[in-house]
Amino acid sequence: MKPLEVLIFIILLLMGVPDLCRLLRRPALVYPVYFVVGMLLGGLFSPSTEGLILQVGQFGFILLLFLIGLEIDLPKRNESLVALRRAGLWIALQFPLLVLIGWLLKGTIAQSALTASALCGCSVGMAFFAWKEFPHRDEETGRGILLWMVGLEILSIFLITGADIAVEQGFSWWGLLHLLGTAIAFVLVALTADHITRGLSRLLDFTTRWRVHFIVLLIFTVAAVGERLGLSAPKTAFCLGLFVSRATHQGLQLEDHLRPIGEKLLIPVFFVSLGALLPPLAFFSWTGLWALLSAVFLLGLREVLYRRAWKRGLPGGGRSFLLVCPNLTLAGVAAETLRETGTSGELLKWLLMTSLLMTVAAIMLLPAGEKPAAPPPEEEEEPSIFAIRSFWHRRHLPPPPTPLP
Numbered sequence: 001m002k003p004l005e006v007l008i009f010i011i012l013l014l015m016g017v018p019d020l021c022r023l024l025r026r027p028a029l030v031y032p033v034y035f036v037v038g039m040l041l042g043g044l045f046s047p048s049t050e051g052l053i054l055q056v057g058q059f060g061f062i063l064l065l066f067l068i069g070l071e072i073d074l075p076k077r078n079e080s081l082v083a084l085r086r087a088g089l090w091i092a093l094q095f096p097l098l099v100l101i102g103w104l105l106k107g108t109i110a111q112s113a114l115t116a117s118a119l120c121g122c123s124v125g126m127a128f129f130a131w132k133e134f135p136h137r138d139e140e141t142g143r144g145i146l147l148w149m150v151g152l153e154i155l156s157i158f159l160i161t162g163a164d165i166a167v168e169q170g171f172s173w174w175g176l177l178h179l180l181g182t183a184i185a186f187v188l189v190a191l192t193a194d195h196i197t198r199g200l201s202r203l204l205d206f207t208t209r210w211r212v213h214f215i216v217l218l219i220f221t222v223a224a225v226g227e228r229l230g231l232s233a234p235k236t237a238f239c240l241g242l243f244v245s246r247a248t249h250q251g252l253q254l255e256d257h258l259r260p261i262g263e264k265l266l267i268p269v270f271f272v273s274l275g276a277l278l279p280p281l282a283f284f285s286w287t288g289l290w291a292l293l294s295a296v297f298l299l300g301l302r303e304v305l306y307r308r309a310w311k312r313g314l315p316g317g318g319r320s321f322l323l324v325c326p327n328l329t330l331a332g333v334a335a336e337t338l339r340e341t342g343t344s345g346e347l348l349k350w351l352l353m354t355s356l357l358m359t360v361a362a363i364m365l366l367p368a369g370e371k372p373a374a375p376p377p378e379e380e381e382e383p384s385i386f387a388i389r390s391f392w393h394r395r396h397l398p399p400p401p402t403p404l405p
Helices: 003-023 027-044 047-071 077-092 095-104 109-120 124-133 139-169 173-205 211-228 233-243 254-258 262-275 280-284 286-310 320-324 328-340 345-365 388-394
Strands: none
Touching: 003 027, 003 047, 003 262, 027 124, 027 262, 027 280, 027 328, 027 345, 047 211, 047 233, 047 262, 047 328, 077 139, 095 109, 095 286, 095 345, 109 139, 109 328, 109 345, 124 139, 124 320, 124 328, 124 345, 139 320, 139 328, 211 233, 262 328, 280 286, 280 345, 286 320, 286 345, 320 345, 328 345
């Protein structure tokens, strides 16, 4: 396929995939569908087209990391400690097994730890709509599950950062200092986010006409400066997302403004490029069998842990453990590091296949959302996958004024 043909096809995907997932009442399947399409079409790309998709996908990867940081709206201190304690125990019970599997697939300890960190985490943005439709016992229980999901994503990102440093630089004192700096960044976010976001909100008021352009320019400029200073551009974008996670403009979160260029263009291209790294025949290889067995075993293990050992200490019940199983966006973050460092192809394939199988299975086993109504054309709006904080903030907005008779 030539670059122009791929562009036409991607535009058609952007027009049809979100509507298809809404009709299926599974909006969280949007990114897995893009991934599968990239997997099916990867063998048809010419070398120049494949290079172009990978390059454009890198811009989507930067925006994806920014949005992951943006969706982590740190809760109150007491809630954070409870959520992080639950998330830490949940990860500790699975992490050694996943590292062992990665090592058996010829990965180093650092590479295996990287893949385990991604598979133990939760892609909150993907699972959020399933969480909204899940039949929680009460509002407090639902919030407890959401905090557990956020805690898993925070710890997973923290572990991915440490493993990423170990993969690129090896185990060293410099790597430990880098990891300590990441932890300090999380603390600084909790202490200064309100002050920073108030200033950013005022700045957005002065850029009304160029609001989207300004936000995108800010993200890529900060990422470029970080890259010049020797930092990773995606990680710099993630830190920026953390610091501005509470910024709003006219009642809208930043991800709402970014949706036209992020969720509707560049991020889907990234998942198409990520899927192109995985040939479909890989599912029929020994690595594919390992991935299938790993996904089934992990889902079964999590159900046993939740029902037998953890049910008293965790909110919710029944199948609520499935809400923390989607992890494709985190696997994409880890896969980028593996791809850039030339890691063993079998380990990379196993990570992508296991994550895809777990994510799709969890989403399909969770209760479906309500059948979408047909809104008037002027009110039609695609739901944002990164809308966690919007949900919590908007529900407390004052009701609209009653129209006069």
